[in-house]
Amino acid sequence: xxxxxxxxxxxxKMNTLKMIAGLIVVTVFFGMGLNGQDRNDVIAxxxxxxxxxxxxxxxxxxxxxxxITLAGxxxxxxxxxxxxxxxxxxGLYYKLAxxxxxxxxxxxxxxxxxxxxxxxxxxxxxxxxxxxxNKILVNGxxxxxxxxxxxxDYANALLAYDSVLAINPxxxxxxxxxxxxxxxxxxxxxxxxxxxLFLGKLEPGKDDEKAQQAxxxxxxxxxxxxxxxxxxxxxxxxLDLLNMAAKYxxxxxxxxxxxxxxxxxxxxxxxxxxxxxxxxxxxxxxxAKAMFYYQLAVAQVGKGETSAACAxxxxxxxxxxxxxxxxxxxxxxxx
Numbered sequence: 001x002x003x004x005x006x007x008x009x010x011x012x013k014m015n016t017l018k019m020i021a022g023l024i025v026v027t028v029f030f031g032m033g034l035n036g037q038d039r040n041d042v043i044a045x046x047x048x049x050x051x052x053x054x055x056x057x058x059x060x061x062x063x064x065x066x067x068i069t070l071a072g073x074x075x076x077x078x079x080x081x082x083x084x085x086x087x088x089x090x091g092l093y094y095k096l097a098x099x100x101x102x103x104x105x106x107x108x109x110x111x112x113x114x115x116x117x118x119x120x121x122x123x124x125x126x127x128x129x130x131x132x133x134n135k136i137l138v139n140g141x142x143x144x145x146x147x148x149x150x151x152x153d154y155a156n157a158l159l160a161y162d163s164v165l166a167i168n169p170x171x172x173x174x175x176x177x178x179x180x181x182x183x184x185x186x187x188x189x190x191x192x193x194x195x196x197l198f199l200g201k202l203e204p205g206k207d208d209e210k211a212q213q214a215x216x217x218x219x220x221x222x223x224x225x226x227x228x229x230x231x232x233x234x235x236x237x238x239l240d241l242l243n244m245a246a247k248y249x250x251x252x253x254x255x256x257x258x259x260x261x262x263x264x265x266x267x268x269x270x271x272x273x274x275x276x277x278x279x280x281x282x283x284x285x286x287x288a289k290a291m292f293y294y295q296l297a298v299a300q301v302g303k304g305e306t307s308a309a310c311a312x313x314x315x316x317x318x319x320x321x322x323x324x325x326x327x328x329x330x331x332x333x334x335x
Contacts, residue, residue, distance in 0.1 A: 038074040042067055042081050049085070053092065057099075061092050090126035093117040097136045107147060110140035138168050145174065154181045172201050176214065183221050191221065192244065218248040223257065230261050239265075252281040252292075259295035268302030275299060290318040294325055301332070310334035 049063030064085040071082035097113040105113075114137040121129035145160030158181060161174040179194035195218045202211050222245035229238035238261050245254055255278035263271035275296035282289050297312035310332055316325035 038070060039078050039081075042070045042074060042078045045070060046081050046085065049088075053088075057092055057095050061089065061096075064089050064092070086124045090117070090121040090124050090129040093120040094129045094133055094136075097133055101136045101139050107140050107144035110143065111137060114140055134167055138164050138171060141167070142171070142174060145177065149177060149181065154185060157181060170201055172198055172210075175201065176210075179214075180217075183217070186225075188222070188225060188241070188244075192218070195248075215248040219245050219251070219254070221245075222248070223251075223254050226261075227257050230257060230264075233264075235261055235265050250277075252278040255281070256291055256295065259292070259299070263295060263298045263302065266302060268299040272296055272299035272303065286315070287319040290316045290321040290325070294321045297325070297328065301328075306332055 045063050045066045049060045049067065052060035052063060067085040068082050068089075071078035071085070094117045097110070097117040100110045100113040114133050117133035118130055118137065121127075121133055141160050141163040145157050145164065148154075148157035148160055158178060161178050161181075164171050164174040175194055175198045179191055179198060182190035182194060195214055198214055199211055222241050226238045226241035226245060229235075229241055238257070242254065242258055242261065255274045259271045259274035259278065262268070262274060275292050279289060279292040279296065282292060293312045294316035297309045297316060300306075300309035300312055310329060313325045313329045313332070313334065316322075317329075
């Protein structure tokens with residue numbers, strides 16, 4: 001049987017506790033020393049970023065991103081530096097996007113840089129730089145769309161313009177260019193929809209010149225389409241298209257085609273009305289007026305106004321209408 005000394009056991013336990021306590025002190029001491037060193041690393045990285053901001057933006061971004069990473073490892077003692085880095089980073093990413101835009105880099109570079117700037121502004125909570133980055137993204141997509149448009153790649157151009165409009169629905173240049181694409185594709189319905197949308201977004205007084213230009217394009221397009229339908233003897237289609245043209249303005253040539261279509265449809269009252277409207281607008285010589293006199297005469301024949309028709313056909317004896325007018329006068333036995 002072994003005798004135990006209670007005092008000896010107590011002394012051993014006390015010695016063990018002293019050793020553990022000593023290790024804890026050393027560990028805490030070491031931890032404090034390590035944290036202090038890490039903060040110095042954070043400071044060094046922050047200073048590196050601050051120095052590079054004006055001369056090397058990518059290097060500055062890398063340094064400030066490193067500040068955030070290191071500060072996250074250190075903890076609260078480096079939170080002040082982390083917050084400063086968070087405040088400065090969105091502006092630096094935006095600066096890269098703005099430089100790409102200002103230096104007229106390829107559209108793909110502008111788009112990529114602005115998307116990154118937007119993502120970083122969102123990540124670090126900067127509403128201002130999110131908005132500004134989107135403006136550059138609009139520029140990138142618009143440049144891309146124009147590149148496709150210039151290459152007659154209409155499908156991709158439309159997709160790029162739609163990307164612009166998804167961000168900024170009031171980007172009127174994209175709406176107008178979409179209208180031009182649909183015009184080139186002879187898509188009358190889509191052209192009308194987009195040109196009307198464009199006109200609806202213009203500011204009266206400020207954008208009058210743009211409105212006049214767009215209306216002129218629409219008038220010319222639908223007038224030409226109406227003339228084509230008229231030549232194909234699709235008179236109802238021609239009338240619909242000419243009425244679309246009239247929605248955007250009136251001119252003497254439009255009135256001529258109205259007169260011709262109405263005369264072919266035996267609506268001689270309207271034929272005479274439009275022929276006279278065209279004649280009233282024509283300030284040229286007898287040759288220029290001949291086309292309107294000819295249509296007026298045709299309407300007058302249809303209305304049974306033989307004497308007036310003879311006089312009008314006489315006034316149409318010029319240029320390309322001379323031969324036909326002469327034949328009509330012969331048929332009517334005009335003096």
